[in-house]
Structures are given as C-alpha cells and as structure tokens.
Amino acid sequence: MSDTKQLEEIREKIGDTDMRIIDALADRMVLIQDIIAYKKATGIPILQPEQEAKQTKALEEYLKDNEFEEEILDVFKYIMKNSRRVQAKALFDYNVFLIGFMGAGKTTIASELERKLEMHRIEMDEMIVKKQGMSISEIFDEYGEIYFRNLESNCLIELQKVKQGIISCGGGVILRADNADHMKKNGRIVLLTATPETILERVKDSDERPILNNHMNVEFISDLLNQRKDKYLAVADVVVATDGKSTDQICDEIIAKLIAFDRDKEAKEK
Numbered sequence: 001m002s003d004t005k006q007l008e009e010i011r012e013k014i015g016d017t018d019m020r021i022i023d024a025l026a027d028r029m030v031l032i033q034d035i036i037a038y039k040k041a042t043g044i045p046i047l048q049p050e051q052e053a054k055q056t057k058a059l060e061e062y063l064k065d066n067e068f069e070e071e072i073l074d075v076f077k078y079i080m081k082n083s084r085r086v087q088a089k090a091l092f093d094y095n096v097f098l099i100g101f102m103g104a105g106k107t108t109i110a111s112e113l114e115r116k117l118e119m120h121r122i123e124m125d126e127m128i129v130k131k132q133g134m135s136i137s138e139i140f141d142e143y144g145e146i147y148f149r150n151l152e153s154n155c156l157i158e159l160q161k162v163k164q165g166i167i168s169c170g171g172g173v174i175l176r177a178d179n180a181d182h183m184k185k186n187g188r189i190v191l192l193t194a195t196p197e198t199i200l201e202r203v204k205d206s207d208e209r210p211i212l213n214n215h216m217n218v219e220f221i222s223d224l225l226n227q228r229k230d231k232y233l234a235v236a237d238v239v240v241a242t243d244g245k246s247t248d249q250i251c252d253e254i255i256a257k258l259i260a261f262d263r264d265k266e267a268k269e270k
C-alpha cells in the first residue's frame with residue numbers, strides 16, 4: 001500500500017471515530033434535556049455541583065490505566081461546561097437583568113451566574129464607560145446625570161439584541177419607566193435587595209459610585225433607598241434578599257425563583 005493511501009485510510013478511520021463521538025455527544029445532550037424536564041417538573045435543584053464532582057471521580061476511576069487520562073479528562077471538562085450551557089439554554093430562553101441598589105451585589109452575582117450557567121455576562125456601566133471613553137464619575141462631572149441616564153436608556157435599547165445574557169444593570173435603571181419596558185421585551189428582571197447597613201458595609205471603601213461620594217452613611221443610603229424602593233419592586237419579576245447570604249445561596253435562589261416564575265406564567269397563559 002502506498003504511503004498516501006495508508007494515510008488516507010487512517011484519516012478515514014479518524015473521521016468515523018469523530019462521527020461516533022458526535023453521535024454519543026448528541027445522545028448525551030438528549031439525556032440532559034430529559035434530566036432538565038424531570039428536575040423542572042419535580043422541583044429538584046437544576047445545578048448540582050456535587051453531581052459533577054461524582055461524575056468526574058467516576059471518569060478518573062475508569063481512565064486510571066489509560067495513557068491519555070489527562071487529555072481525555074480535559075475534553076470532559078468542556079463536555080460538562082457545555083452541559084451547563086445546554087441546561088441554561090433550556091431554562092432561560094431570555095436575558096436575565098439584575099437590578100438593585102448600589103452594592104446590592106449585581107456585579108458579583110452576575111459573575112457567579114456566568115460561571116454556573118455558562119451564559120455570557122454584560123455590565124451596563126462598563127458598556128457605557130467603554131463607549132464614552134470616560135469613567136462614570138467623569139461622565140457625571142462633565143455632562144451631568146440626565147446625560148448619563150440617556151446613555152443608560154440607549155444601552156438598554158441596544159441590549160434587546162442580546163440573547164440569553166446575564167445583564168448587570170446600573171443601580172438607577174429603574175428611574176425611567178421606559179427602561180423596564182426595554183428589559184421586559186426579552187428578559188426577566190431580578191431584584192437584589194440589601195439593608196442600608198449591609199450596603200454601607202459593602203461600598204464604604206470605594207469611590208467609584210459618584211452618587212454616594214461624600215454621602216457614605218446609613219442615613220443617606222436609607223433615604224435614597226426609600227425613594228427608589230417602590231420603583232425597584234414595581235418592575236421586578238423576582239426578588240432576592242442578599243443580606244447574610246453567600247453568592248452560591250443567592251444564585252441558587254435566583255434560579256429556583258425564575259423557574260417558579262416561568263412555571264406560573266406558563267400556567268396563567270394556558
């Protein structure tokens with residue numbers, strides 16, 4: 001057999017193996033959909049990190065004498081990562097907008113949800129900073145708050161194009177009623193709350209929040225929170241209190257509450 005013919009044959013076999021891998025992966029994806037449906041119907045938590053750890057252990061055991069153990073386990077990391085993405089796709093066929101007062105934890109929780117759900121994260125404030133080439137404080141100082149609020153509204157209109165994103169909103173997005181309409185078009189709104197004391201504790205060492213600069217005290221935060229409270233609650237689909245909770249607990253609560261919200265919505269629409 002000529003050298004090129006032999007090479008062609010090996011390549012063909014690799015091609016066949018790839019097809020088998022694709023078939024196996026497609027089967028695996030279908031099973032994951034079955035699991036999601038089962039968990040949704042029974043209310044079992046959708047993401048179970050302990051189950052991923054158990055699976056990895058079983059794989060390590062199975063591969064322990066395989067000379068490609070490390071490489072194969074590496075491939076499985078991507079398989080599991082993509083399983084999480086499939087789960088998120090099946091669960092959240094929309095954008096998740098995190099709203100709440102400064103320091104409520106929107107950025108922190110968006111990052112954690114990004115990791116847990118493999119959805120992509122967008123920071124509204126960052127989007128504005130990048131577009132303007134100026135910090136939020138500089139925009140406020142140079143052009144004033146109304147100008148910033150216009151940028152914020154335009155940003156939300158632009159975000160309607162995004163699919164299945166975790167969007168960490170600016171703390172003041174609820175100040176304009178139109179903004180909620182933009183968010184609700186293809187999204188759910190999750191309100192994160194915290195007491196003024198918790199907020200002060202979380203933001204007191206930062207000077208990146210122009211509205212709080214020179215007002216770092218519970219009274220000011222409490223007053224502003226009271227002025228905004230009803231607006232936050234009016235637009236929220238789901239509310240999660242964050243005081244004394246870990247980011248993990250908060251994310252699990254958000255996921256469970258969104259699923260319950262969607263279930264109720266579906267039942268009402270029937």
Ligand SMILES: Nc1ncnc2c1ncn2[C@@H]1O[C@H](COP(=O)(O)OP(=O)(O)OP(=O)(O)O)[C@@H](O)[C@H]1O
Binds near residue numbers: 100
């Ligand atoms: N559940 C939590 N427990 C303890 N600390 C937290 C929690 N959530 C957030 N933090 C801390 O509080 C601070 C503010 O959080 P973060 O920046 O996420 O708030 P934010 O809502 O995005 O604020 P902003 O509206 O100003 O962007 C950070 O230092 C963060 O580490």
Ligand SMILES: O=C(O)C1=C[C@@H](O)[C@@H](O)[C@H](O)C1
Binds near residue numbers: 210
């Ligand atoms: O609550 C607010 O009004 C703000 C919150 C931040 O996220 C920034 O969007 C800006 O500092 C204004």
Ligand SMILES: [Mg+2]
Binds near residue numbers: 106107108
């Ligand atoms: Mg933030």
